[in-house]
Amino acid sequence: MIQLKKMAGRALLLAGAPGTGKTALALGIAQELGKKVPFCPMVGSEVYSSEVKKTAVLMEHFRRAIGLRIKENKEVYEGEVTELTPEEAPSQTGGYGKVISHVAIGLKSVKGSKQLKLDPTIYDSLQKERVNVGDVIYIEANSGAVKRVGRCDAYATEFDLEAEEYVPLPKGDVHKKKEIVQDVTLHDLDAANARPQGGQDIMAMVGQMMKPKKTEITDKLRQEINKVVNKYIDQGVAELIPGVLFIDEVHMLDIECFTYLNRALESSLAPIVVFATNRGICQIRGTDMAGPHGIPVDLLDRLVIIRTLPYTLEESVQILAIRAQVEGIAMKEDALARLGQLAEQTTLRHAVQLLTPAHVLSKNNGREEITAADVDEVHALFHDAKYTAQLLTEQVDKYIQ
Missing domain, CATH: 3.40.50.300 (P-loop containing nucleotide triphosphate hydrolases)
Known part of the structure; x- marks a missing residue:
């Protein structure tokens, strides 16, 4: 719905x-x-x-x-960066420093390639997006906003271990109209x-x-x-x-x-x-x-x-098995069944909390898998909420009121 x-x-x-x-x-x-x-x-x-x-x-x-979800058709330049050269000029304010006068950038798509001469402020955006030669980018024609889409898939086997997202070479011309979608709240x-x-x-x-x-x-x-x-x-x-x-x-x-x-x-x-x-x-x-x-x-x-509704015994056992698998804990069938019974007697949360102490206990005893005896031992060591409430009722005189 x-x-x-x-x-x-x-x-x-x-x-x-x-x-x-x-x-x-x-x-x-x-x-x-x-x-x-x-x-x-x-x-x-x-x-x-x-x-x-x-x-x-x-x-x-x-x-x-x-x-x-905002959809806008924008005029963009999109392609793989083939050249990225900042052109420097002497500073207008004097001194020995040089400033970037413009940026020469080459973009290539499936249909062709284009050389662009860009404003120096766009070079700052290119640096912020960490654009390098071989990246697929798009530049909005009106605002000059730069968006790095990913690395071109021609370089996909460049390294043994990859940390990049590889994207195909853009289709169509370099200069085109593109629908840009943005999700905001x-x-x-x-x-x-x-x-x-x-x-x-x-x-x-x-x-x-x-x-x-x-x-x-x-x-x-x-x-x-x-x-x-x-x-x-x-x-x-x-x-x-x-x-x-x-x-x-x-x-x-x-x-x-x-x-x-x-x-x-x-x-x-x-x-x-x-x-x-x-x-x-x-x-x-x-x-x-x-x-x-x-x-x-x-x-x-x-x-x-x-x-x-509360979970049935079968559902509790299934949930506990998934949780043990996620935490990388090996359990014997009888241990899982015993833990499922405890979940029914106490609560599922309490049974999930007993997984880690039971795992530690079995490791200390030199076993890789949790046994039913480990589950019973940790159950005796750690009390659940119902048993604690019962103890307080029975031994009310031993606690400060």
Whole structure:
């Protein structure tokens, strides 16, 4: 539904006991959506800051989770660098120093080659991008911006061990029109334009993103950026990509945050919001009322609720086997089965935490693989949360109250 863009402005609630994989589900969603779709994780307690308003923190995360794909047809010079020669001239201010007067650069594509004479400021950009002969680059004709695409694949077998990304020789002519795609978030545009510099077009906004600033982002500025963004979406220059905002421990938010979320979800520029909580009926922060999962009923009514269930014995064993493989720990079948039983009796998190001590114990005993006896020994050494609570109840007189 998220990939088909059918969930924008809607919210999802993952509700279940601790250790039932709510955060893992959210990370799975992020992986499945890919790198181009923004995914912004946060915890409910992050909104409580002495410096920033709660609603400002929420709005910032909302806008971090909304992506904008900007497509522009630009006139560019693209090809493999065959020559890069800076031409020097005596300094105009006198003295013995020399300055670069212009740069001679040769570009080659499949269809032909071209010699260019460039401004000295473009030479600085070439140096910043670390362009050398044999690299594939493109230079924007209007702005002079330089982008290094990679090393030409003709040099792919130059070294035994490669650290470069090799790209084919560009097709077509050296001088051509090319569609350039950039992915940014609305928060990037907010931060870039908190202190406007340069042009008013969308590419100028993107260009300012790299400059460090610490200026407050106001609602008025956000509204202005929304107008510009909507205008470019209408013109077909940009495409809105609703990302995912993941709020863990949502019961930590208070009534002001929930009221704000109600309004923010109705906005035309809203991401998909995924909430996660492990609470049952509990107090809604900032009120005397209790609510399911600590969330007001009017917001709960807007949510698609997914219940997460505890893992079965087979699932626990499978997860533990994957975790052991990732950590490079060898285990016998009976040890894995015993650890799976412990995960069912205690929690999966506790069983995962026993992997490393069991591995250390087996190594100290001169074994490469963990046995069931190692698992039982570390289980006796380290207590889980349920057993600790039981001990405290039984031995209440031995602890300071």
